[in-house]
Structure formats: structure tokens, C-alpha cells
Amino acid sequence: MGMISLRNAGHRAGELLFSNLNLVIGDGDHVGLVAPNGRGKTTLLQGMAGLTELSEGEITRSRGLAIGYVPQEVPETGLRQTVTEFIGSALGAATLDSEGWRVDVVMEEFSIPPDLREKRLGELSGGWQRMALLARCWVTQPDALLMDEPTNHLDLGRIAMLERWLSYAAKTLPVIIASHDRAFLDATTNRTLFLRPSEQVYLPLAYSAARAELDQVDAAAEAQRERDLKYANQLRKQAAKLTNVGINSGSDLLVVKSKQLRDRAEKIETQVQEVHRDRTGLVKLGNSGADARVMMGFENFPVLTPDGKPLFTIDKLHIFQGDRIVLLGRNGTGKSQFMRIVTEALGGKPVPGLKLSPQIASGYLDQALAWLPLDPSPLDYILHRFDEGDRRSIALLAGAGFPPDRQSKPIRTMSLGQRARLALLALRLAKPNFYLLDEPTNHLDIPGQEQLEDDIREQGATTVLVTHDRAFLRAIGTRFLLIERRKLVEVDGPEEFLAEMAEG
Incomplete structure (x- = not known):
């Protein structure tokens, strides 16, 4: 059984990207990894692949688990290789000598045309580079798949092909997909992890259904936060009144009661959770208008x-x-x-x-x-x-x-x-x-x-x-x-x- 386990995982890169991440991803779990740009998705995938160390927590993998990682871009050295050389380089010289046929099989599986196979990757479109990255990962016969923006540069036909491929070839594997393609996430995942700086949200639903539930959870948390802060404000107002009355009347009891109310208000305010909002740079476009029909x-x-x-x-x-x-x-x-x-x-x-x-x-x-x-x-x-x-x-x-x-x-x-x-x-x-x-x-x-x-x-x-x-x-x-x-x-x-x- 393939399994990737995270315990109190987190990472800081100047600022806190994510923390308190606890989950187990097993066979058949296809997880959509969702967060704004720069919030740690690639770092987390690389951590699970064993390519980098997270600053907090632990990541464990099943004994002998072979992980296939698909990065966003072809490395600079790969651009100088032909498609065949690039895919074969994942196997190592000894395996390539005895099982080089696997490269041809995987190129057929991903419908890479024969006339492209001996061209250098740097000469090909971003879409074909993406298919070569997928093929290079799959030729190693991994037990788990980690994919970083797999639909970037792909046209609709190849996106549909990738969706079909994941539904049968990787059906029983643990799969984690970092993507901003909402329709692709809906078609390929059955779980969604919303990566956040503090409390993480992991739901057993594809993206759209998970997002709808998350919006409800966030809305309820915002409403509760407003109620708590309103109550704390009322306590402070009562405390101020009691203080005035206590001072004017010389009642030490009222002054003590006032302090108790202020302490309660402060405790409530300290415990109130700040509702998460995705912090990303947003640019609001406009329309300068025209009279022409x-x-x-x-x-x-x-x-x-x-x-x-x-x-x-x-x-x-x-x-x-x-x-x-x-x-x-x-x-x-x-x-x-x-x-x-x-x-x-x-x-x-x-x-x-x-x-x-x-x-x-x-x-x-x-x-x-x-x-x-x-x-x-x-x-x-x-x-x-x-x-x-x-x-x-x-x-x-x-x-x-x-x-x-x-x-x-x-x-x-x-x-x-x-x-x-x-x-x-x-x-x-x-x-x-x-x-x-x-x-x-x-x-x-x-x-x-x-x-x-x-x-x-x-x-x-x-x-x-x-x-x-x-x-x-x-x-x-x-x-x-x-x-x-x-x-x-x-x-x-x-x-x-x-x-x-x-x-x-």
C-alpha cells in the first residue's frame, strides 16, 4: 500500500507559508492542492518528493515507495536533450540498456508523434515539453504521483487526454495535483487540500464542491467572529460604566467587577480567530467606454x-x-x-x-x-x-x-x-x-x-x-x-x- 504521511508539517520562507499540516494520503486518494501563487504548493510537493526539507514537522513515506514528480518546467539541461534522451534519462544507464523499450512504450502512451521524438526539447512548444515531463515521470513506474501545474501550456485535447489517463493509469495510486485549473481539478480529484498559513482545510471532495463547503465554513466563522467581538465590546462598555459609578460612589466592589469584565473581554478578543483570506495581489480592470455600436x-x-x-x-x-x-x-x-x-x-x-x-x-x-x-x-x-x-x-x-x-x-x-x-x-x-x-x-x-x-x-x-x-x-x-x-x-x-x- 502506497502512503505519504504529514505530521505538523509547515514551512517558512521569510514569512509563514503553511503550518500544522496533518494528513495521510493513501492509495486512490487524488488530492487537489489549492493555494494562491507563492503560498507553498511547489515547496510542499518537493518536500513530499524528498527534494527539499520543510522547516517544520515530518514527512514519512511507505517503505520502498517510488514517487514520480512532475515539475512545472523542463530543467535547463533537459532543453538541450532530444525528447527520447530526456525521457530515458530518468531510468539511469543500466536500466536504459536493458529496458530501453519502456521509453518507446511511454511515448506511445502519451501520443508523442515519431517526428518529434528526436527533436531537442528547447525547439518544441510548451505543450509538448509538458507531455515530455509527464512521460519522463511515468517511465520510472512510480507508486505515487506528484504533479505541479500539469495542464500549463496544454490545449483542450491534451487536457482531456490527461484526464482520461489519470482515470485509468493512476486510478489506484496516491496522486497530489497542484493546479489552478478548476475544471481539471473537478475531473481528476476526489479530495482537496486548501493550503493556508495556519489551520489547513482538507475535505473529501473535488474542488468545486470543496470550495462551496469551505465558503460556508468561512462565512460561519466570520459571523461567529463578529458576534464574539460585538459581545466583547459590550463587556468593555459595561466595564467603563461600572468604573465610573465605582469611582463616583467610592465602591471598590464595582471597580473589581469592572476589571473582571475587561478581563473577560480581553480573553474573548484573544481567542477570536482571524478569518482566513487568500492574500494575493489582485488588479481590478476597467473599461474606458465607447459610443460605437x-x-x-x-x-x-x-x-x-x-x-x-x-x-x-x-x-x-x-x-x-x-x-x-x-x-x-x-x-x-x-x-x-x-x-x-x-x-x-x-x-x-x-x-x-x-x-x-x-x-x-x-x-x-x-x-x-x-x-x-x-x-x-x-x-x-x-x-x-x-x-x-x-x-x-x-x-x-x-x-x-x-x-x-x-x-x-x-x-x-x-x-x-x-x-x-x-x-x-x-x-x-x-x-x-x-x-x-x-x-x-x-x-x-x-x-x-x-x-x-x-x-x-x-x-x-x-x-x-x-x-x-x-x-x-x-x-x-x-x-x-x-x-x-x-x-x-x-x-x-x-x-x-x-x-x-x-x-x-
Whole structure:
């Protein structure tokens, strides 16, 4: 029986990330590990894998338990290896000599095409790098799986494949998945651990059901906290009255009684639990508004590859102010090329068949954050790009989750989650009324995703979106456009397409 046990586990990295973690993860337990960016998920996974030491508590594993760990990114040395070499390097020279066939088997299992297997990982997309990481882990035949953001860079088809694979290949194993993909967690887990600085919450439910129960628990705790503090305040008021009466009347008994009431109030206030709130930098987007009814129009519009090969055509399409359009389509049908062409048009390049309202003020967010410079610090970037002044820029960055000591360090030293928050802040300060979003949730934690959803819905800005995040597209979309048979057609909703992708 495979088992990972944690006793009073915790970790500090300057600040307390998590503590008092006590749980046992056994065969068939598929645990979703949920917390905002920077709150210790990767540290905990590495601790369970034996790759790092936690600062508090103990982690024990079943005797002989072989743990497979899937990190977020391919290590720098792996990028220079071919896919076959990278996967085989997990076995060691002796095993590779006698059982090299296992590498071919696992590449077939993860549907890695033969023409990619001898290419260097650094030449491949983030999605294929992710599949190579999964295959490298699985080729070792582990008894337990630890997965850190396994759906990053994967399209809907490969996410669905991974969900199916976990349901049969890893069905009986202990599995811990750190992820911000809510739909993926719902499809693959049967338990959820909400990682918090103090008291941890571990529920025998998949993410959405666990989150609903957690919200109820937190709401009840908040209500009890308010009642306790109200009662303590009443005791202090009574104590103040008794003190005044006691002093005026010279009654030592009343003074003693007053002190007892104050002591009771202080004890209640000391015992009141601060209700947990996820502390993450949130950026509230806006909408600068427009009077135009039609923001963008297409007619007899071909979408081509950069070298001129046809992908699909748009016979006629109007994007109206306030539309929130989700672009659907299988991988390779032309979604990225459509976004590229529209981005170029918004940047001023004439594109035949595409008309833009002169009132468009566009804001663009792409999954690679390629437009974000890496050399300046966040403070220098905001100061030089936007006319906000020193004090306001510092305050804006602090509100986005960058304390003063982080504001002066180069952007390249920041995590992808931190870069995503900085990109959102820049998007806010650009004051757009038209959002072009290409995989905007790739590096956002769940609080950040929910904030972005709320902002887009509440502000009413026109939005064109490409995403593999099913929860996000369901929450945002008001119109759905599907690329099929080299045409762009409008469909009633995303569910039929998502079901087809889930079936493979």
C-alpha cells in the first residue's frame, strides 16, 4: 500500500507559508492542492518528493515507495536533450540498456508523434515539453504521483487526454495535483487540500464542491467572529460604566467587577480567530467606454499562416460593443493566427477585410507575456510607461501584490504568476475598452482568475478570448465562435465542442 504521511508539517520562507499540516494520503486518494501563487504548493510537493526539507514537522513515506514528480518546467539541461534522451534519462544507464523499450512504450502512451521524438526539447512548444515531463515521470513506474501545474501550456485535447489517463493509469495510486485549473481539478480529484498559513482545510471532495463547503465554513466563522467581538465590546462598555459609578460612589466592589469584565473581554478578543483570506495581489480592470455600436467588422476575411497558407475564412462577422467572444477550435485550426492578425491590425497595420472602430482602445494579454520587458524593475517599468508618478506607482504595485522590497528587483527574477499580475496592472493603466486575451489565465492563481472574471463581466468591456480554461470561458463568454471545416461559425454555446474534445 502506497502512503505519504504529514505530521505538523509547515514551512517558512521569510514569512509563514503553511503550518500544522496533518494528513495521510493513501492509495486512490487524488488530492487537489489549492493555494494562491507563492503560498507553498511547489515547496510542499518537493518536500513530499524528498527534494527539499520543510522547516517544520515530518514527512514519512511507505517503505520502498517510488514517487514520480512532475515539475512545472523542463530543467535547463533537459532543453538541450532530444525528447527520447530526456525521457530515458530518468531510468539511469543500466536500466536504459536493458529496458530501453519502456521509453518507446511511454511515448506511445502519451501520443508523442515519431517526428518529434528526436527533436531537442528547447525547439518544441510548451505543450509538448509538458507531455515530455509527464512521460519522463511515468517511465520510472512510480507508486505515487506528484504533479505541479500539469495542464500549463496544454490545449483542450491534451487536457482531456490527461484526464482520461489519470482515470485509468493512476486510478489506484496516491496522486497530489497542484493546479489552478478548476475544471481539471473537478475531473481528476476526489479530495482537496486548501493550503493556508495556519489551520489547513482538507475535505473529501473535488474542488468545486470543496470550495462551496469551505465558503460556508468561512462565512460561519466570520459571523461567529463578529458576534464574539460585538459581545466583547459590550463587556468593555459595561466595564467603563461600572468604573465610573465605582469611582463616583467610592465602591471598590464595582471597580473589581469592572476589571473582571475587561478581563473577560480581553480573553474573548484573544481567542477570536482571524478569518482566513487568500492574500494575493489582485488588479481590478476597467473599461474606458465607447459610443460605437460595432467595434470590429470582418467580411470575406481569410486567416492565413505567416507563409500564406489558408487556415479558415470569415464570411461576415460583427463584434458589437460589450460582446465577450470566445474563439473555439481544435489545435492547429488557426486560433493563434487569428489573434496575431487582429493584434497587428490593432497596432495600425492595414488588413483587408477587417474594419476597426476609430474609438477602439485595445489592451492585449498573451500567454507568453512576450511584450513584458525583463530587464527593468516593476517600478521602473510602470514609471516609464505610464504617467502615474512615484507615490501612486508604488501604491499601485503594492495593491497588485508587490511589496516595496520586490518593486526594485528585475522583472526577470519574478515568477510567472508575479509577471502575470504586473501585466494585468499594465493592462489596467492602459485604460482599454477592447480586450484581446490569449490564454490570460495560464499563470494566474484561482483568486486572480475569479477577479479577472468579475472585472470583465462587471465593467462590460468588449472582449475576444482564446483559452483552454473551461471554467473561465464558461464564466466569461456571451458569444461563441467555432472554427470547423475551414470556416468560422457561431454556435449556441461551448458544451458540444468541449464534449467532443473530451471524447478525443
